[in-house]
Amino acid sequence: MSTSPVTLGKALNMGLRKAMEDDAKVLLMGEDIGKLGGVFRVTDGLQKDFGEDRVIDTPLAESGILGTAVGLAMRGFRPVVEIQFDGFVYPAYDQIVCQVAKLHARSRGRLPMSIVIRIPFGGGIGAVEHHSESPEAYFAHTAGLKVVACSNPVDAYWMIQQAIAHPDPIVFFEPKRRYWEKAELDTEATPEPLFASRLVREGSQVTVLAYGPMVKTALQAASAAEEEGISVEVLDLRTISPLDMGPVLASVRRTGRCVVVHEAPSNLGLGAELSARITEACFYELEAPVLRVGGYDTPYPPSKLEEDYLPDLDRVLEAVDRSLAF
């Protein structure tokens, strides 16, 4: 019996451990990931067990981390990079967008670029600025990268392993405010594929799309809607780039209505792309335009205001109602 309740953070830790055991080329790199085990303890104990050569406390320089990860990947290693917080990935943006994303294409497929960039993302933990951002759209707009987000411990465990084993560079978003949430994890189950969305709650009237931290919010909204007699279907996108449109379109064709939820600012957030694709594919089936519930188009506010800023159950419900009113 291999099932036990673990937190999302612990599941990631277990997944990383498994990936390191399975493949000696897997290395972890980042700031404070060694003795400290990372500020969220996701790498706890790994340096002790795998040594300083495989769990590398790097200098405090994100471009340096990604740039050296590129060199290690060229040499056949599989670096898994931890960015300490979402807001600190930008110094590495050039290396990610111009090098990590492009080297496979530039080398006509000759340079392996198996890099996983782990980013704890999103708000809701009462942090100071730069610690609560949702930069996924920046990466999803970048050809050459793949982008995924886990929402629960079971996915966290499997997806991190799948991401590490995958040949393409992947930006792996972790919902930081869900690190401490628990679920039963069966480490001997057969995982779902990495680049697949999942129907997490069936419903008939409105499809709600979410990923990462917002999946739970969407599910809560669906429960609340049920009490009001509204049947909401919820999909956990899991993969942000490429989008897995099959299940999304199937659901929207059933319900005729769709609401997309994410913490990132609305303007040019994932909701925009989903709206455009769904509308193009389901033009005659849609009963209402795809509606978006996102962060406002302002810098992430001081934490006393984050509850006002972040999409919550009520804002999702409000959008569901608006959709139904069309």
Added chain:
Amino acid sequence: MSTSPVTLGKALNMGLRKAMEDDAKVLLMGEDIGKLGGVFRVTDGLQKDFGEDRVIDTPLAESGILGTAVGLAMRGFRPVVEIQFDGFVYPAYDQIVCQVAKLHARSRGRLPMSIVIRIPFGGGIGAVEHHSESPEAYFAHTAGLKVVACSNPVDAYWMIQQAIAHPDPIVFFEPKRRYWEKAELDTEATPEPLFASRLVREGSQVTVLAYGPMVKTALQAASAAEEEGISVEVLDLRTISPLDMGPVLASVRRTGRCVVVHEAPSNLGLGAELSARITEACFYELEAPVLRVGGYDTPYPPSKLEEDYLPDLDRVLEAVDRSLAF
């Protein structure tokens, strides 16, 4: 009589000169903008006339350029930064996204952040990699920034001055392959406002939205369509963030159909946002989904393939036909 034919590059040069004459706080910063006058000669002669203190050849470091521009802006200057090519803005991404975009909000409005970031963008000049990118969506998704693109010499002359005089940070995109195109410029005319879109060709059947280099392409497509008996309306967006939705929605309400054209990759490009907003606002008026003609979701290809990669007249027409077929 103040009208004369000038190229887009020259118009920018004249606009910069005028802005520097009008306000002693205006400084230019960048690589090779002094004696060389910039690789596109947009700053030609300005260092000679305004001195090295106001036209600053910086060290070769984009983050350094933007970071020092922030300090100069705090001190009350109005730095106008030249990024040599689109693909070289990423080392400065952190300073732009975390500092330039946020300092007004972080300081509760106390720190002036009047910075213009000039970026020659787009392809079509047969360049090597990193010299043909269209990164506007990255900036448009960033709250705190404003983003505009000029498409012709007249706009170039006025918009650069308006951008410099504006209190907020602006990413100013220049269509590099149009630098050498000429138009009559009346320097005593009254300019249109900076954040306004413009109807550039009237039509009744399909609205085509474009900005920067693609405006000309859209106009060519409209002419070709006319020969086939199709009436295409073309809008030059001019402002990318904020979008000026008024004229866009008015046009789409008239035509019932819309095609968005840009060189940037389609996934999460401006077309996505425009599609989402137009569909939400004109849900019952649309005869077809908003269609997008963009770059493919691959790295910008070697120049021998750029004609295949870039949206052209034919691809716009093809989308117009598809829209009409709905």
Added chain:
Amino acid sequence: MSEVPEPVHHGFEPNPFGPHHDPISSDPIHADVASPVEQPELVQLLTPEGERVEHPDYSIDLSAEEVQALYRDLALVRRVDVEATALQRQGELGIWASLLGQEAAQIGAGRALLPDDMAFPTYREHGVAWCRGIDPLSIIGLFRGCDSGSWDPIESKFSLYTIVIGAQTLHAVGYAMGMQRDEGQGACLAFFGDGATSQGDVNEAFIFAAVFDAPVVFFCQNNQYAISEPIEKQTRIPLYRRASGFGFPGIRVDGNDVLAVLAVTRRALEAARSGQGPTLIEAYTYRMGAHTTSDDPSRYRLASEMEAWKLKDPIERLKAYLVRSGQADAAFFDAIQAESDELAARVRSGTMEMPDPDPVSMFENTYAEITPYLEEQRDTFLAYQAGFSDQDSHA
């Protein structure tokens, strides 16, 4: 803010920045590489035991009142820090970044500033903020989540706290370039940590400052750790030597000796103001507390290390000097203690009473000229909020 005294002014030592000497040896490859193990001497004017010592290059001559004022600064900022840590533990602050152990580095640097100078802090320079007249409650507001720093950075000549490591060093250089271009008489003082020296931005700041001879002093508090990572993860050689690779002077000062820090920083600022460009000061000190209240230093460092540094405590040291030299008596220390407690009480009550920010403020300052799109979002938000309060009032 009435609690904060005026900066102490003094005549400056003669300018130490003469023509540079090139120490190239005959063996080119070893010309200027330091040994990785050797620890250089640091400038010290006060031993850990509080004995006043002379230094061949740096001297300082302060009246008893001036030394007392420094002691008062140190004591008060530590007291505020302790209170803020307690407030965080009690759930009043989201997080707190303690300056414990770094008071002398910050007060020495902060008191070296003249009115025209501009300081660029990280997130830990509460002591420098104090010297610039910033109400501690403004600092606390940031850690409580009310704002991103409510002081006026232009008025107070103290820029906003900067959390993205190293970014502010470039702002300082840019601001200094501005000073070169207008009537500026001042210099900039850019703060950063040992870990920050690894960031590209900090190195680019060195380059811009050197190339433009910008009036800026780089003040690195080497508190031995970047969160959990010891200094060896950032550099092979003492940090102050980084400057030599960029062609400007670097110096290491005992960061727990407020007199030495004051003397060294004054001189570097004066050099910057007089057109000699940048200096790098490495204030060698120790973070006696956790990185922030979220951190657990027991995971990465030994208690014995802390014990060793306790003997170098910056406040005990100055106190010993004041006592030993007869410049202060028990009554003085009692008065400071009383003032500290009063200040702490004010900080505590001020924190508890601090109003939450108005939600609509998040829309208001995104731009100097708000966009129609954001106006719409704001109005929708306000209507939505009003809907709730309607509900509330109807319920």
Added chain:
Amino acid sequence: MSEVPEPVHHGFEPNPFGPHHDPISSDPIHADVASPVEQPELVQLLTPEGERVEHPDYSIDLSAEEVQALYRDLALVRRVDVEATALQRQGELGIWASLLGQEAAQIGAGRALLPDDMAFPTYREHGVAWCRGIDPLSIIGLFRGCDSGSWDPIESKFSLYTIVIGAQTLHAVGYAMGMQRDEGQGACLAFFGDGATSQGDVNEAFIFAAVFDAPVVFFCQNNQYAISEPIEKQTRIPLYRRASGFGFPGIRVDGNDVLAVLAVTRRALEAARSGQGPTLIEAYTYRMGAHTTSDDPSRYRLASEMEAWKLKDPIERLKAYLVRSGQADAAFFDAIQAESDELAARVRSGTMEMPDPDPVSMFENTYAEITPYLEEQRDTFLAYQAGFSDQDSHA
């Protein structure tokens, strides 16, 4: 590629990297700051007049054949460069970045590489590519717009050209860290220009290399300009001294002296391979042509400067040495001339005959595992293309 000879191997000089000496003077603030004006001596084994000189620290002992082989390298890469420039002028290439004047720096460095070493070029290292056995036509393909470099970077141990300034220096350090972690016997050689030294990435590369003792040699070709900007816009002091700030050796070598470059680079690579970490080599040279064929150097530099550097031409210098020392006769030079012309002809015809890339290739290598979304775009594209050729065939 049959034209390229095997690298010349030699015994290595005794390891020069002993324990470091610290040149700190008694005046701390001036400890290691160089004068901004003074130009340090550079390592030279051949005077501009082609006279063989000795250097106290660096020596080299080559057979006549070996020196001839170096001459051949220099002459052939220059000839290819001239041909490529001509091809660009004739519209066959979009742009060309000439190495004119930098041949000795590149051949000296390239020939110092051993088979296990890995080189990381900028966009100008055609000479190094040559030493790594890359067909010049592969280089030309990039500038013609056919690809981003068609050689196999792993096979050839020559990474892709990197246009984003400085990015490759971090790749080199990462690759070197990989060598430390597997059975690697080699070292990395990272190329960059004088302008690149201002980029954060390059400085971060210095830090990572120093902290991890990575087997990497940083090879900076100081060709005096970053496009139009002279070296003074990037640094106050000679560039090789940058390394001292990071705690590893830096050395300046006459970049127009192929023997000196070879000797210095070999020794630094050997130090790296034997676990002593990084070295910075500044090859002091001159870009005799334009930055690229798009550039107009007359806007920013004087013809007289060029005249002065012509006297230091790297090829003339080696030729003079060969002649003066009787190691080569007219027949040798004639043969090289003939070989050059043949090579140039092959490059020319190869360029003209170079097939355009298959458009569908732009979709194929974006990912190792293509996404369904991109597959759809590819299929749409293919159908759309097919539509046109249908039209064509119907017309």
